[in-house]
Amino acid sequence: MVDIDKLLKDAENAFQLTIGGVRLPNGTHLTNVRIDTPEDERQFHALMAAAPPTSTSQGTKAVAVERRKEALLSALAATHLADLERAGRDKKTVLESRHSLMLLRGIVGDIPAADLTSDHCRQFFDEVAHWPRHATKRPEFANLAVREVLAKAKTMAELPPAVATLNKHHQRLSTFFNWLKKNKHLTENPLHGLVRQDKDDAEEETGRAFTQDELDAIFEPTAYVAWAAKYPHRFWVPILALYSGARVTELSQLYVADVEVINGIAGYHINRRFAGQKLKNKASRRFVPLAQPVLDAGFLRFVEEAKLAGEARLFPQLPNNDGGGFGKQMSKQFSAYLKKRAVTEAGLGMHAFRHTLATRLARAKVPLQTIGRITGHKGEQGTLGKFYIDEPTLAERLAALGQFVPGVPLMRYSP
Incomplete structure (x- = not known):
């Protein structure tokens, strides 16, 4: 025995209703009625209104009235x-x-x-x-x-x-x-x-810059070299992040072929050109000049070493097992290193390099648009989303990086 009024209400409030069988007071017998769409609901409502019930004692029955599990x-x-x-x-x-x-x-x-x-x-x-x-x-x-x-x-x-x-x-x-x-x-x-x-x-780029004391602790030569000796990515990714503000995933996914010299300026592409590479947004696509301290530390020598070894990726020891990006392991390893260096604030990690570069360049009166072209900040790109190398401003960006003074010496790379 069912309450037809309740059945109507159910039909009005929920689609995907299945009625196994029901006999209306006027003798009409309905079987396997399915209500999947608003139009089905309207038609069922009209049909039920045309045959109102007199009382439940007339024996009106409904069988298997249920919403589909799917x-x-x-x-x-x-x-x-x-x-x-x-x-x-x-x-x-x-x-x-x-x-x-x-x-x-x-x-x-x-x-x-x-x-x-x-x-x-x-x-x-x-x-x-x-x-x-x-x-x-x-x-x-x-x-x-x-x-x-x-x-x-x-x-x-x-x-x-x-x-x-x-x-x-x-x-x-x-x-x-x-x-x-x-x-x-x-x-x-x-x-x-x-x-x-x-x-x-809701600021997208959360976090803060590293303090000078924290930078000194991170790049203290003895500790840094000892930690970085196991893998080349430990040596280079923090240095590249310091002098570019690039995201950890952007750096960890670099290929040897991403490093080029354009108009006499050495740099690397952040793009989605090779397997496994990803971009956060359209503004992320850019060509980042290499600052002189990075060149002096031997980065191009390392790139040549990777090329001679037949490696496609610059940092092949960084995996992307779960599809979350090549930067996942780099972030974990760097966070563990920070704790050993007594930099223990919750949430502080590789992303702080991004804030460090942007903050210090802004203090040096570098135009925000130029900073955005270096870091790939959304909203500061102009035509960069389409012309990602942006050759006319390449020298300007390199000059801007020359104004970045992190206050820490870089160690030279040993092959």
């Missing part, structure tokens, strides 16, 4: 992630999307996607603001469900996620919700009812 968040999230992989999206993008969707399901429950509302999204952001950093890797949260992790984290003195992290969750959920809408599981994106923090208030 309409639940868990199943649709799996399909969405498979679509991202099929479309060739970066493995890191897929991994991060899986994390956001896991949190969504853990916070609001494995509900039918059609039930999602703006209130569910508000609930998500209220709760995810308590999600502890690196929770999946921390033993105190091992084997706990999402809600259990959040409950425990609320009793601890945990730092809140960065604004950039929350905005990334917003972006990934919006991509998923738009996908649901295109596949007719939703009529509207429930995030549209929420106010997102202004991008101007």
